[in-house]
Amino acid sequence: xxxxxxxxxxxxxxxxxxxxxxxxxxxxxxxxxxxxxxxxxxxxxxxxxxxxxxxxxxxxxxxxxxxxxxxxxxxxxxxxxxxxxxxxxxxxxxxxxxxxxxxxxxxxxxxxxxxxxxxxxxxxxxxxxxxxxxxxxxxxxxxxxxxxxxxxxxxxxxxxxxxxxxxxxxxxxxxxxxxxxxxxxxxxxxxxxxxxxxxxxxxxxxxxxxxxxxxxxxxxxxxxxxxxxxxxxxxxxxxxxxxxxxxxxxxxxxxxxxxxxxxxxxxxxxxxxxxxxxxxxxxxxxxxxxxxxxxxxxxxxxxxxxxxxxxxxxxxxxxxxxxxxxxxxxxxxxxxxxxxxxxxxxxxxxxxxxxxxxxxxxxxxxxxxxxxxxxxxxxxxxxxxxxxxxxxxxxxxxxxxxxxxxxxxxxxxxxxxxxxxxxxxxxxxxxxxxxxxxxxxxxxxxxxxxxxxxxxxxxxxxxx
Amino acid sequence: xxxxxxxxxxxxxxxxxxxxxxxxxxxxxxxxxxxxxxxxxxxxxxxxxxxxxxxxxxxxxxxxxxxxxxxxxxxxxxxxxxxxxxxxxxxxxxxxxxxxxxxxxxxxxxxxxxxxxxxxxxxxxxxxxxxxxxxxxxxxxxxxxxxxxxxxxxxxxxxxxxxxxxxxxxxxxxxxxxxxxxxxxxxxxxxxxxxxxxxxxxxxxxxxxxxxxxxxxxxxxxxxxxxxxxxxxxxxxxxxxxxxxx
Amino acid sequence: xxxxxxxxxxxxxxxxxxxxxxxxxxxxxxxxxxxxxxxxxxxxxxxxxxxxxxxxxxxxxxxxxxxxxxxxxxxxxxxxxxxxxxxxxxxxxxxxxxxxxxxxxxxxxxxxxxxxxxxxxxxxxxxxxxxxxxxxxxxxxxxxxxxxxxxxxxxxxxxxxxxxxxxxxxxxxxxxxxxxxxxxxxxxxxxxxxxxxxxxxxxxxxxxxxxxxxx
Numbered sequence: 057x058x059x060x061x062x063x064x065x066x067x068x069x070x071x072x073x074x075x076x077x078x079x080x081x082x083x084x085x086x087x088x089x090x091x092x093x094x095x096x097x098x099x100x101x102x103x104x105x106x107x108x109x110x111x112x113x114x115x116x117x118x119x120x121x122x123x124x125x126x127x128x129x130x131x132x133x134x135x136x137x138x139x140x141x142x143x144x145x146x147x148x149x150x151x152x153x154x155x156x157x158x159x160x161x162x163x164x165x166x167x168x169x170x171x172x173x174x175x176x177x178x179x180x181x182x183x184x185x186x187x188x189x190x191x192x193x194x195x196x197x198x199x200x201x202x203x204x205x206x207x208x209x210x211x212x213x214x215x216x217x218x219x220x221x222x223x224x225x226x227x228x229x230x231x232x233x234x235x236x237x238x239x240x241x242x243x244x245x246x247x248x249x250x251x252x253x254x255x256x257x258x259x260x261x262x263x264x265x266x267x268x269x270x271x272x273x274x275x276x277x278x279x280x281x282x283x284x285x286x287x288x289x290x291x292x293x294x295x296x297x298x299x300x301x302x303x304x305x306x307x308x309x310x311x312x313x314x315x316x317x318x319x320x321x322x323x324x325x326x327x328x329x330x331x332x333x334x335x336x337x338x339x340x341x342x343x344x345x346x347x348x349x350x351x352x353x354x355x356x357x358x359x360x361x362x363x364x365x366x367x368x369x370x371x372x373x374x375x376x377x378x379x380x381x382x383x384x385x386x387x388x389x390x391x392x393x394x395x396x397x398x399x400x401x402x403x404x405x406x407x408x409x410x411x412x413x414x415x416x417x418x419x420x421x422x423x424x425x426x427x428x429x430x431x432x433x434x435x436x437x438x439x440x441x442x443x444x445x446x447x448x449x450x451x452x453x454x455x456x457x458x459x460x461x462x463x464x465x466x467x468x469x470x471x472x473x474x475x476x477x478x479x480x481x482x483x484x485x486x487x488x489x490x491x492x493x494x495x496x497x498x499x500x501x502x503x504x505x506x507x508x509x510x511x512x513x514x515x516x517x518x519x520x
Numbered sequence: 521x522x523x524x525x526x527x528x529x530x531x532x533x534x535x536x537x538x539x540x541x542x543x544x545x546x547x548x549x550x551x552x553x554x555x556x557x558x559x560x561x562x563x564x565x566x567x568x569x570x571x572x573x574x575x576x577x578x579x580x581x582x583x584x585x586x587x588x589x590x591x592x593x594x595x596x597x598x599x600x601x602x603x604x605x606x607x608x609x610x611x612x613x614x615x616x617x618x619x620x621x622x623x624x625x626x627x628x629x630x631x632x633x634x635x636x637x638x639x640x641x642x643x644x645x646x647x648x649x650x651x652x653x654x655x656x657x658x659x660x661x662x663x664x665x666x667x668x669x670x671x672x673x674x675x676x677x678x679x680x681x682x683x684x685x686x687x688x689x690x691x692x693x694x695x696x697x698x699x700x701x702x703x704x705x706x707x708x709x710x711x712x713x714x715x716x717x718x719x720x721x722x723x724x725x726x727x728x729x730x731x732x733x734x735x736x737x738x739x740x741x742x743x744x745x746x747x748x749x750x751x752x753x754x755x756x757x758x759x760x761x762x763x764x765x766x
Numbered sequence: 767x768x769x770x771x772x773x774x775x776x777x778x779x780x781x782x783x784x785x786x787x788x789x790x791x792x793x794x795x796x797x798x799x800x801x802x803x804x805x806x807x808x809x810x811x812x813x814x815x816x817x818x819x820x821x822x823x824x825x826x827x828x829x830x831x832x833x834x835x836x837x838x839x840x841x842x843x844x845x846x847x848x849x850x851x852x853x854x855x856x857x858x859x860x861x862x863x864x865x866x867x868x869x870x871x872x873x874x875x876x877x878x879x880x881x882x883x884x885x886x887x888x889x890x891x892x893x894x895x896x897x898x899x900x901x902x903x904x905x906x907x908x909x910x911x912x913x914x915x916x917x918x919x920x921x922x923x924x925x926x927x928x929x930x931x932x933x934x935x936x937x938x939x940x941x942x943x944x945x946x947x948x949x950x951x952x953x954x955x956x957x958x959x960x961x962x963x964x965x966x967x968x969x970x971x972x973x974x975x976x977x978x979x980x981x
Binding site for chain 2: 498
Binding site for chain 3: 077081084085096097098101102104105107108111112114115116117118121122125135137139187188189190193206207208211212213216232233235236239240243244245247248249261264265266272273274275277278280281282284292298299300302303304306307314316317318319320321322323324325326327328329330332333334335336338344346350351353354355356358359428
């Protein structure tokens with residue numbers, strides 16, 4: 057049976073080698089971030105500034121979107137506003153048709169995963185090849201990415217060696233450098249002959265129409281340089297007002313994501329090839345996508361749109377570490393996904409995601425934008441509790457609330473607990489409880505209630 | 521925030537629901553610690569719970585009802601309100617005023633709330649307690665809400681290190697969540713326990729006989745996991761260890 | 767969708783948004799304190815730390831000759847001589863074939879097919895960031911993007927006086943200049959990936975070797 061809840065999906069992966077690989081990698085990335093953060097003396101103030109910039113942009117998003125579109129068009133680029141995935145896919149497919157594109161190469165982009173652009177283009181007869189090494193592996197395997205910046209965190213080198221042997225017809229190797237060389241050889245002619253390059257957008261700059269893509273491999277640069285047509289697909293929230301603000305984002309993004317001071321290629325494209333330029337794309341189309349984002353903006357989860365997709369909240373999250381990315385079901389895993397997915401798509405099917413957290417707060421602590429993820433998780437629980445599958449809590453909590461709001465009932469409750477504690481506890485521990493309480497005792501022992509409550513002791517010994 | 525060092529005499533004990541019903545020893549130890557510092561401890565008898573279980577589960581009306589009661593009870597008292605739990609203190613300081621925006625008493629109460637170890641170290645200036653009790657080898661787990669939401673920064677460790685007869689070992693990953701998460705522990709028990717296993721590995725690797733924390737909720741989870749696997753390691757609240765009761 | 771319809775939806779959403787209040791306090795400086803280090807020394811250390819090779823106070827032609835020998839390079843892609851901070855006619859004795867990089871729109875695939883064979887890319891760099899070991903490479907007439915991207919070895923020549931303390935130092939003076947060219951890139955070391963078990967591997971899609979000559 058296909059798992060439909062977070063708990064079911066998580067239980068498929070907990071304890072597997074996939075989850076273990078995920079845990080090791082997430083911890084390693086987290087450690088690298090900590091080193092980079094400690095070393096950069098301006099890090100905390102830069103985070104504060106980055107938060108200001110992102111929240112300011114969201115508060116004036118309509119204005120900055122208009123300014124950004126004007127800037128891109130002034131440079132000779134085209135801008136298309138897509139309300140949803142269908143409109144975006146239809147537009148990109150139309151551009152491919154106009155330009156006679158048969159092969160498109162893509163650099164890593166979460167938003168194109170979200171709208172399933174590859175399916176739409178392939179249905180229209182356009183071959184789409186992922187060029188980020190991790191995404192290339194995911195595409196070959198027919199799998200899904202499990203981490204925002206490290207898509208194959210869940211795969212071992214042996215998994216990848218077998219995959220390349222089976223899909224690319226090469227000899228088996230599990231040497232990372234050889235696997236890498238195989239991918240380079242395979243992808244190089246594709247880059248140089250593709251008619252269309254499709255990239256995501258890390259940041260768009262409203263005042264200049266610039267588009268920043270940040271990669272380590274160089275695929276982002278190749279994708280936006282070699283093909284004749286560059287299509288940049290951008291979630292509508294991914295703007296900053298001006299170039300100085302962009303630099304602030306760069307100063308926190310790579311440090312938070314991988315612990316690098318800057319990624320290898322921090323690439324800024326401002327319009328298509330200009331007169332006299334020796335190379336670069338002739339045509340640039342920027343597709344700006346809503347697809348539920350205006351719904352998020354008008355909700356209690358507005359702030360999650362300030363996210364810059366570094367993945368730091370995943371790496372530090374105790375839940376993500378033990379379950380991996382696939383348990384989250386949607387495109388965006390981890391704490392950010394637990395807020396973003398239900399806020400974008402609605403409660404149906406996703407209402408249990410806000411519960412996939414201990415509210416430990418580690419995510420907010422490492423977020424470069426200091427996004428209040430735990431606050432939003434708690435608010436989404438308040439909004440979606442009924443549909444979460446945890447409705448059984450309501451009866452118990454309603455009763456508990458009544459009891460805990462009346463001291464007389466509370467005293468009676470504690471007295472009953474003391475009686476139960478005397479009767480039930482073998483060595484003071486309870487090993488088995490019925491109904492949902494069994495969710496505790498199936499996995500842990502529960503201390504029995506005390507035979508004398510604190511207040512009872514107080515009354516006998518201290519009360520005057 | 522006032523400086524209680526000069527004026528301390530009377531403090532209010534908000535003992536928390538779990539201590540009241542499950543861990544009264546922690547309450548008694550807290551009373552002894554405070555009295556040893558010259559505090560006159562009062563226990564507002566109509567207190568119940570801070571409302572956090574309902575709040576974190578998303579049941580705000582239910583949480584509000586409990587919080588309103590607790591605020592009304594505490595607002596009738598005077599002096600600092602000492603709580604032997606970082607998590608419940610965080611609830612009273614941060615979330616209750618948000619739940620009751622129109623109730624000025626919620627803000628007044630929030631301003632008086634102190635987590636126990638922070639009260640001892642920061643407000644009373646205690647560093648060494650003159651503990652009398654059996655020698656014990658401990659390791660300390662920093663529970664999340666006290667650490668991140670209240671900004672506790674090692675007060676418990678300071679007290680443990682200054683107490684006689686306590687050999688404290690470092691706990692690898694002490695700032696990582698234990699996986700309890702309130703009702704999360706029964707909503708998603710497999711995930712909760714998978715996180716707990718990592719915590720237990722680190723506790724065992726520390727070589728300590730007792731894992732100490734500032735929140736009985738996390739300790740109930742950690743202790744329950746240790747007991748289920750037959751581990752000899754016990755889970756104890758920092759107040760109990762400081763009072764020499766373990 | 768019409769731009770107006772889209773933006774009016776956003777305007778409505780902004781009006782309903784529940785964004786946190788911003789604190790009024792100035793977050794303070796964005797420029798890291800690097801006062802203990804000479805920028806050029808720091809640049810050398812940091813670039814070496816991310817697997818770049820720095821050649822300080824060397825003749826670029828000597829460095830290129832060494833690189834050519836070490837890699838058995840036969841062809842190269844380069845910026846035009848007027849954009850390079852050294853006399854590139856002195857490269858002639860090395861016997862390299864220069865691959866043409868500028869093309870008319872119709873000749874793209876033909877030109878780019880030739881890139882499969884490029885051994886070496888030669889460019890200038892308009893600035894460096896010491897703190898991150900980065901170089902700033904700007905495209906434009908006579909300065910193809912591919913020269914810093916497509917060959918397995920990239921040699922960039924940078925003047926010492928153009929080394930800034932950090933990105934933030936550069937940003938203060940130069941951030942707005944990003945819109946002066948269709949492409950500006952900050953390159954920090956050779957192409958790398960950690961996608962396979964986070965094992966560092968160099969030269970995935972971009973150059974595997976990055977040499978920066980400081981003059």
